[in-house]
Amino acid sequence: MQPRDRVLRTRRALAAAIAARTLMWSTAATLSVAALMTVVGRASGLVGDGATWAVALISGAIALVASVGAWRRLTLQRVALWIEERAPALQFALVTAVDPDVAASPIAGQLAQRIAGISWNAEARRAIWRALVRPLTAASLAVALLLAARRVPLSAAPPDAAGVSATTASPRDVPAPFTRMRATVRPPAYAGGGEVTIESPASIAALAGSSVTLRAPGANTGVSADLGGRPLAVERSGEGWRVALTMGARPEVIRLRHALGERLVALEPRADSAPVVRLTLPARDTVLRVAAGVIPLTADVQDDLGLVSGAFEYIVSSGEGESFRFRSGTLGARQFGGARERARAGMLSGALRLDALELKPGDIVHLRAVARDANTVSGPGVGSSETRVVRIARASEYDSVAVEGAPPPEADKSLISQRMLIILTEALERRRPRLSRETLVSESRAIGRDQTRLRKRVGDIIFSRLGDDPTGEHAHGPDEEPHEEPAPTTPDSARRDSLRRAAVRAGQPVSAAADSADSARAALLRAADAATRGGDEILDFEGDETPVVAINRPLLEAYNAMWEASRELEQGEPARALPPMRRALDAIQRARQAERIYLRGRAPAVVVDLARVRLTGKETGTDATRSPRAPADPAAARRAERLAAAMTLAGSDPAAAVDSLVMLRVESLDVAPGFAAALGSAIDALRERRDASALLARVRRAAEGSLRVGTGLGAWSGVW
Amino acid sequence: MSEFVFATAQYESGDWDSAPLVPANLIDSVARYTKLRVAPTGVIVSLASEDVFRFPLLFLTGHLPVRFTEAERTNVKRYADRGGMLFVDDHNHDIDGAFHKTAVEELARTVGPLAQLPNTHTLYSSFFRFPDGPPNTSHELNGWGDNLVHTHLLAAMRGDRIAVLYSNKDYSSEWGYHPDNKRFLSVDNTKFGVNVIVYALTR
Numbered sequence: 001m002q003p004r005d006r007v008l009r010t011r012r013a014l015a016a017a018i019a020a021r022t023l024m025w026s027t028a029a030t031l032s033v034a035a036l037m038t039v040v041g042r043a044s045g046l047v048g049d050g051a052t053w054a055v056a057l058i059s060g061a062i063a064l065v066a067s068v069g070a071w072r073r074l075t076l077q078r079v080a081l082w083i084e085e086r087a088p089a090l091q092f093a094l095v096t097a098v099d100p101d102v103a104a105s106p107i108a109g110q111l112a113q114r115i116a117g118i119s120w121n122a123e124a125r126r127a128i129w130r131a132l133v134r135p136l137t138a139a140s141l142a143v144a145l146l147l148a149a150r151r152v153p154l155s156a157a158p159p160d161a162a163g164v165s166a167t168t169a170s171p172r173d174v175p176a177p178f179t180r181m182r183a184t185v186r187p188p189a190y191a192g193g194g195e196v197t198i199e200s201p202a203s204i205a206a207l208a209g210s211s212v213t214l215r216a217p218g219a220n221t222g223v224s225a226d227l228g229g230r231p232l233a234v235e236r237s238g239e240g241w242r243v244a245l246t247m248g249a250r251p252e253v254i255r256l257r258h259a260l261g262e263r264l265v266a267l268e269p270r271a272d273s274a275p276v277v278r279l280t281l282p283a284r285d286t287v288l289r290v291a292a293g294v295i296p297l298t299a300d301v302q303d304d305l306g307l308v309s310g311a312f313e314y315i316v317s318s319g320e321g322e323s324f325r326f327r328s329g330t331l332g333a334r335q336f337g338g339a340r341e342r343a344r345a346g347m348l349s350g351a352l353r354l355d356a357l358e359l360k361p362g363d364i365v366h367l368r369a370v371a372r373d374a375n376t377v378s379g380p381g382v383g384s385s386e387t388r389v390v391r392i393a394r395a396s397e398y399d400s401v402a403v404e405g406a407p408p409p410e411a412d413k414s415l416i417s418q419r420m421l422i423i424l425t426e427a428l429e430r431r432r433p434r435l436s437r438e439t440l441v442s443e444s445r446a447i448g449r450d451q452t453r454l455r456k457r458v459g460d461i462i463f464s465r466l467g468d469d470p471t472g473e474h475a476h477g478p479d480e481e482p483h484e485e486p487a488p489t490t491p492d493s494a495r496r497d498s499l500r501r502a503a504v505r506a507g508q509p510v511s512a513a514a515d516s517a518d519s520a521r522a523a524l525l526r527a528a529d530a531a532t533r534g535g536d537e538i539l540d541f542e543g544d545e546t547p548v549v550a551i552n553r554p555l556l557e558a559y560n561a562m563w564e565a566s567r568e569l570e571q572g573e574p575a576r577a578l579p580p581m582r583r584a585l586d587a588i589q590r591a592r593q594a595e596r597i598y599l600r601g602r603a604p605a606v607v608v609d610l611a612r613v614r615l616t617g618k619e620t621g622t623d624a625t626r627s628p629r630a631p632a633d634p635a636a637a638r639r640a641e642r643l644a645a646a647m648t649l650a651g652s653d654p655a656a657a658v659d660s661l662v663m664l665r666v667e668s669l670d671v672a673p674g675f676a677a678a679l680g681s682a683i684d685a686l687r688e689r690r691d692a693s694a695l696l697a698r699v700r701r702a703a704e705g706s707l708r709v710g711t712g713l714g715a716w717s718g719v720w
Numbered sequence: 721m722s723e724f725v726f727a728t729a730q731y732e733s734g735d736w737d738s739a740p741l742v743p744a745n746l747i748d749s750v751a752r753y754t755k756l757r758v759a760p761t762g763v764i765v766s767l768a769s770e771d772v773f774r775f776p777l778l779f780l781t782g783h784l785p786v787r788f789t790e791a792e793r794t795n796v797k798r799y800a801d802r803g804g805m806l807f808v809d810d811h812n813h814d815i816d817g818a819f820h821k822t823a824v825e826e827l828a829r830t831v832g833p834l835a836q837l838p839n840t841h842t843l844y845s846s847f848f849r850f851p852d853g854p855p856n857t858s859h860e861l862n863g864w865g866d867n868l869v870h871t872h873l874l875a876a877m878r879g880d881r882i883a884v885l886y887s888n889k890d891y892s893s894e895w896g897y898h899p900d901n902k903r904f905l906s907v908d909n910t911k912f913g914v915n916v917i918v919y920a921l922t923r
Contacts (some may be wrong), residue, residue: 315785315818324783326818366733366785366818387733387787606744607761608899613751 003097003115004076010124011079017128018074022067024135030060031142035149086123090115165205177223178256178263181216185247190374191272191305202687203266203662203680209377210247214254214265216240222259227267228252249378251669253662264659266666274381275303275371277310282367285389291359295352297332299369299385302345307336308380310348310371316357317364327357352390365390416450418562418585424450425574425581432574441572448569451581455562458588462552462559558587639668639675640703647696650686658686675702723757724750724921727765727775729806731792734784734819737764738811739892741899742779746913748899753914754847756921767792777805777920781892783812785822793830800831800876800883805920813859813866813890820888827876831884834874843873843882846919848911854887855912857894881923885916 034056041052080095087094096102097111183201187193188209198204204212214225220241225232232243232254243254247269254265281298297312311333318325332350336343348369357365369385416424424447432440561584568577642664650657661683668676678699685692726743730736743762750758765771765778768791772778778799780786788796796806808827812819824834837843839853853872860869866888876884895910902908 315822317784317818324812324817326785328818364784366787368787384787386789387785389733606741606898608744608747608751610747610751610758610760613748613899 003094003112004103006115007076007080007083007094007098010083010120011074011076013124013128014079014082015071015074017131018068018070021132021135022064022070024132024139025067026060026064028135028138028142029063030056031139031146033059035142035145038146038149083120083124086127087118087120089118090120177218177258177260178216181214181256181263183265184211184213184215186211188377190376201265203268204247205268205270206247207377208247208249208269208271210269212245212247212267214243214256216242224257226255226257251666253666264662266662268666268669272373272375272377272379272381273304274379275301275307275310275373275383277301277369277371277383277385279367279369279385279388282388282390285391287391287393288354289393291354291357291363291392293354295354295390297348297350297352297367297369299348300345301336301348301369301371301383303371303373303381303383304344306374307343307346308372308374309333309335310346310369312348312350312352312367312369313384314352315366316359317366318360318362320362354390359392361392361394363392416454418454418558418581418588421447421451421454422578422581422585425569425578429574429578437572440574444569444572444574444577447574448566448577451562451566451569451577455559455566458555458559458562462555552591554587554591558584558591561587635671636703639664639672640700643679643699643703647700650692650696654686658683661686672702675699678702723759724917725759725775726750726762726917727772727778728762729767729772729778729780730764731767731780731782731786732789733787734782736780736782738783739781739809739896741897742781742892742895742913745895745897745899745902745910746917748902749908749910749914750917752908753911754918756918767795769795772799772804773802775804777807777917779807779809781809781811783817783819785818786826787822788826788830793826796827796830800878803878803881805882805916805923806831806884807887807916807920808884809887809890809892811890811892813857813864813888813893817866824874824886827884827886831876834876834884834886836872837875837882837885839872841882842923843885843915843919846915846922848915850912850915854889855909857889857891857909859890859893882919 034052037052037055076098077095080098084090084092084094093111093114097108097115102108102111179200181200183198183204184195185198185204185206186195187207188211191207193207201214206212215237217240220234220236223234223241225234225243227245232245234241234243243256245254247267249269249271251269252267254267256263256265278300279297280300281296286295299310299312301307301310312331314329314331316327318327331352332348334346334348336346348371352365352367354365357363359365366387366389368387371383373379373381373383375381425444428440428443428447435443561580564580565577565584568574568580642660646657646660646664649660661679665676665679665683668679678695679702682692682695682699685695726747728736728743747758747760747762750756763775765775767778767780768789772795800806808823810817810819810823827834839851844850844853854870856869868888870888873889874886875882876886891913895913902910
């Protein structure tokens with residue numbers, strides 16, 4: 001065989017090794033990422049199998065592309081060099097022999113003879129094997145990792161969420177027939193959890209509907225069991241006996257009896273929560289003028305075990321007065337797959353086509369999202385979102401209801417904001433030592449002009465409420481463009497009156513605030529001036545004061561402060577301009593955060609003349625406040641009494657005291673969970689022969705916490 | 721002793737103010753037939769506010785679907801547990817109507833399922849005697865709405881106490897007139913309202 005052919009054979013072996021290595025690295029990457037995603041998915045419930053394998057396959061593809069680059073290096077020359085490296089006896093004869101120029105020369109024969117006596121197969125095999133060991137190990141580890149990720153129970157994964165926790169009893173506290181007892185708990189099928197075995201259980205907490213089997217070795221002769229007073233069958237099972245039951249909805253105690261003693265096992269059922277549904281779109285109630293278009297609907301749904309389905313429900317109410325008609329339906333229904341699919345979170349989406357509903361003015365659409373879980377034991381649990389209302393306005397309320405569907409007007413981007421002006425002024429002030437006076441004044445005036453434009457915009461907002469002309473401000477200062485003030489054509493006397501009162505408040509003579517909108521604006525300006533120059537004094541604009549001033553007060557403050565800032569900037573004094581600029585910004589922020597109140601209709605108040613009804617003459621009556629009646633809780637008092645009795649018993653018969661406390665805890669789990677939790681810790685301490693004084697004191701505080709002592713019977717009536 | 725104040729429950733989802741004259745009419749009747757101290761005008765109280773706990777009886781009515789907000793749901797449950805009585809009347813008087821379906825669903829979710837109240841219950845003898853159970857309304861007898869005469873009211877109990885009383889009988893329409901017009905009736909049809917109030921104040 002010629003040297004070239006031998007090199008080609010080695011190259012094929014290397015190519016196969018590269019392919020194998022590439023596949024193994026890719027497999028390792030795919031399975032590792034899948035294992036990681038599986039763990040994340042099981043812990044959070046947010047990643048499904050589809051997403052897991054999509055991400056894993058992408059990772060594998062990336063690894064494939066990264067590894068496959070070795071193919072490009074597999075030229076004949078490189079392979080020959082690779083062989084020379086592992087077979088030094090060749091002394092570069094092989095590299096020379098495969099050179100195309102040498103192959104045709106006379107020395108090719110000599111080289112072939114020299115190479116023919118040297119074999120590199122063993123070295124090549126060893127090198128190839130070494131190259132494959134690491135990817136093979138990685139792929140094997142990834143397989144193991146994935147298997148572990150899919151099988152090992154996680155704390156937040158459904159098997160555990162549906163799963164089981166327990167406390168155990170010390171063998172020395174347990175009568176002989178029950179010493180080696182163990183419990184097997186299997187959550188209901190819909191929860192998808194695995195079977196759990198608990199050695200020597202004292203209490204078992206598991207999902208309602210779980211199968212519980214207690215097993216113990218030995219004969220069942222003389223062993224009896226009951227659950228909350230109801231007898232349970234004690235059956236033979238292999239070398240021992242067993243008691244099987246289903247976890248109910250309420251906490252109960254299994255009482256196992258034998259001539260040598262008895263044993264209690266508390267059952268603490270965990271309820272499967274109903275899905276939590278949050279309607280995200282539409283975000284709020286809406287009034288529309290025209291019943292046209294499409295309203296997008298979205299909702300987030302979550303469940304502790306697994307969702308089955310979800311949908312949007314709507315009810316259309318038509319009519320008024322005493323005559324109403326209703327239509328209902330569902331939209332955007334979606335199946336999630338249930339607990340086995342472990343879809344514990346999801347999203348609903350849909351679209352409400354108003355045209356299709358053929359809505360009339362006055363019609364109301366009530367919308368909500370609903371989701372159901374996989375609970376087949378006590379469910380299905382149904383969760384629903386808040387309800388949103390979409391109403392079509394009647395023609396009679398066009399003037400009183402905001403029915404414009406348009407978005408808010410876009411902000412005027414041609415203006416520099418007050419915050420930006422402050423930043424520019426501060427920057428100018430910092431540069432001041434390095435600037436000539438002329439430059440400083442020039443730049444300061446440029447900022448001043450922007451400040452003036454912003455002030456005029458604020459003025460427009462304030463004065464637009466005064467009349468048709470939104471530009472209520474006169475031109476002031478040399479850099480402002482004066483404009484004609486149109487004469488008011490239909491002055492509103494009521495508005496003038498209120499403005500006149502504002503002027504009076506500001507200390508101006510009434511005559512100054514007189515008969516035209518122009519003078520009214522002047523009065524308003526003076527009122528604003530008084531409002532903002534009063535130092536810390538808070539002016540009261542309530543009562544009979546003009547609402548224009550009251551509503552716009554923060555903006556008026558901003559307006560005045562901006563005016564002051566403009567003046568300082570005009571004079572080339574940025575440092576002196578900054579305080580009023582910041583006051584203006586604060587005022588704008590206050591105006592922005594002001595509370596908006598939307599009034600709703602109120603029912604007419606009818607006052608009954610009680611004296612006339614009772615024919616007793618006038619009686620003024622007295623108003624009296626009252627406090628809510630303290631909740632009477634005799635159950636808590638009974639709990640406290642039983643606790644005291646058990647604590648007394650603890651001195652003489654600790655085992656009996658523990659049993660009493662267990663019974664008390666089981667009965668309190670539903671109605672007083674805090675008390676039950678405190679009691680659980682105390683029971684554990686008593687069982688373990690630890691000092692339980694502090695824990696019992698805590699239990700007593702928990703028992704007494706809900707007790708209140710009143711001075712007498714509360715009255716059930718009162719006035720505001 | 722403080723006086724009784726009639727409170728109308730205001731809820732977010734529907735027309736809670738559909739029977740504005742009922743409070744005055746029942747206040748008039750309480751003043752007319754009993755010696756209870758009663759405020760001359762009712763109040764409106766938001767179901768979502770803590771103020772509900774100031775009143776022993778809340779009156780809730782409307783025509784439109786009832787969907788409590790989370791705050792309303794929490795308050796209604798606490799109110800029922802703490803001794804209050806919520807009187808819900810279907811102003812729509814329609815057995816398959818939106819108010820009935822949604823209100824019953826919402827109440828069942830909030831305070832537990834509603835069951836028929838026996839017509840021998842002390843509610844029907846707490847002041848006036850109603851041996852046949854809840855008095856019928858003219859709307860029922862005229863066949864309006866669901867065309868049924870409802871023989872029972874529904875209730876959710878707390879022990880032996882009515883925590884939520886639910887009516888399909890449309891007392892909101894039956895009692896929705898100005899109290900001055902009571903003199904035109906041969907028999908005052910608001911007497912059962914007095915029973916409800918007296919029951920709420922004494923149990």
